[in-house]
Amino acid sequence: MTKDKILVIGASGQIGVELTLALRKLYGNSNVVASDLREENELLKGSGPYVSLDVMNKEMLHVQVIRQNITQIYLLAAILSATGEKNPGLAWHLNMQGLLNVLDIAREEKLKKVYWPSSIAVFGPTSPKINCPQQTIIEPITVYGISKYAGEFWCNYYHQRFGVDVRSIRYPGLISYKSAPGGGTTDYAIEIFHEALENKQYKCFLKEDTYLPMMYMPDAISATIGLMEAPADKLTVHTSYNISAISFSPKEIAAEIKKHIPDFKITYAPDYRQKIADSWPQSIDDSVAKKDWGWKPEYNLSLMTEDMLANLNNKGQ
Numbered sequence: 001m002t003k004d005k006i007l008v009i010g011a012s013g014q015i016g017v018e019l020t021l022a023l024r025k026l027y028g029n030s031n032v033v034a035s036d037l038r039e040e041n042e043l044l045k046g047s048g049p050y051v052s053l054d055v056m057n058k059e060m061l062h063v064q065v066i067r068q069n070i071t072q073i074y075l076l077a078a079i080l081s082a083t084g085e086k087n088p089g090l091a092w093h094l095n096m097q098g099l100l101n102v103l104d105i106a107r108e109e110k111l112k113k114v115y116w117p118s119s120i121a122v123f124g125p126t127s128p129k130i131n132c133p134q135q136t137i138i139e140p141i142t143v144y145g146i147s148k149y150a151g152e153f154w155c156n157y158y159h160q161r162f163g164v165d166v167r168s169i170r171y172p173g174l175i176s177y178k179s180a181p182g183g184g185t186t187d188y189a190i191e192i193f194h195e196a197l198e199n200k201q202y203k204c205f206l207k208e209d210t211y212l213p214m215m216y217m218p219d220a221i222s223a224t225i226g227l228m229e230a231p232a233d234k235l236t237v238h239t240s241y242n243i244s245a246i247s248f249s250p251k252e253i254a255a256e257i258k259k260h261i262p263d264f265k266i267t268y269a270p271d272y273r274q275k276i277a278d279s280w281p282q283s284i285d286d287s288v289a290k291k292d293w294g295w296k297p298e299y300n301l302s303l304m305t306e307d308m309l310a311n312l313n314n315k316g317q
Ligand code: NAD
Pocket: 009, 010, 011, 012, 013, 014, 015, 016, 035, 036, 037, 038, 053, 054, 055, 056, 075, 076, 077, 078, 079, 080, 094, 117, 118, 119, 120, 170, 171, 172, 173, 174, 175, 180, 181, 182, 183, 184, 186
């Protein structure tokens, strides 16, 4: 049996840093090659191999896959919802062509597995708001959501037609302290912690009662690895799995932070991101992921808040 060798594309991003470190623990440092368009993240330095790589350059990507004997790819390079609305053409191009390049190479080189995340952004105003099901009406209004929904069907197509074992999760908004977020609508839920610690106040770009599905990064990492390690014959969804952990509003997370920083104050100045947030569900039904591969989150709002504040304090925020 060939030894697994993993390529993480977009490894210097919010998820990439933590996922690369988790995969290195599991597979051994030298068996997980980190790659990104931008420079290597400080937290990755010295922990394993790094290559500078543009996922849009298919030839260069193909050469790396062959040269490094890659057997699995985790593709994290993308433009997220808020940034995508500023440059829709670029978001579509990167989010689609990057995925197609990886799927083609996976097919040609008969890679063992591919991981590619989708998002709650596939859902739109006509999807159910509460406990949004795995299969439902899906009419996204952002270019990011459109690219993720199209991407899900490309994954399904490559699986059905060419037998590529590509797996995917619709992440909710992810909250973390190790690396900065990349331009999403849910980024307020990270900024709020930094501002609470630095300035004891935060001006939120969403309205106080905007409920969104969220998740703490350790749960997102365990979901990703859980899905990728699951036996292929247990998986019934080849587009992308709903997963869920927490649902809260800016008002609720502010109240939770106030338990630790009593003089923290939040004000509201909704901007263009409000419309994006209003188009997404408030909570997600993840019963299929639970049934198929045993998905289970650990963090609720209070555990996450405590952990975020403790870790940001330790970092000297
Ligand atoms: P991020 O923006 O923090 O990281 C993306 C990384 O990809 C960056 O380091 C960037 O430099 C790199 N990149 C961009 N263009 C590239 C290219 N052409 N070639 C190689 N690398 C390139 O994003 P993230 O939050 O870590 O998200 C990773 C994936 O997870 C994305 O597909 C995103 O849509 C998805 N996702 C994220 C969230 C979230 O809340 N963070 C939620 C749902 C889905």
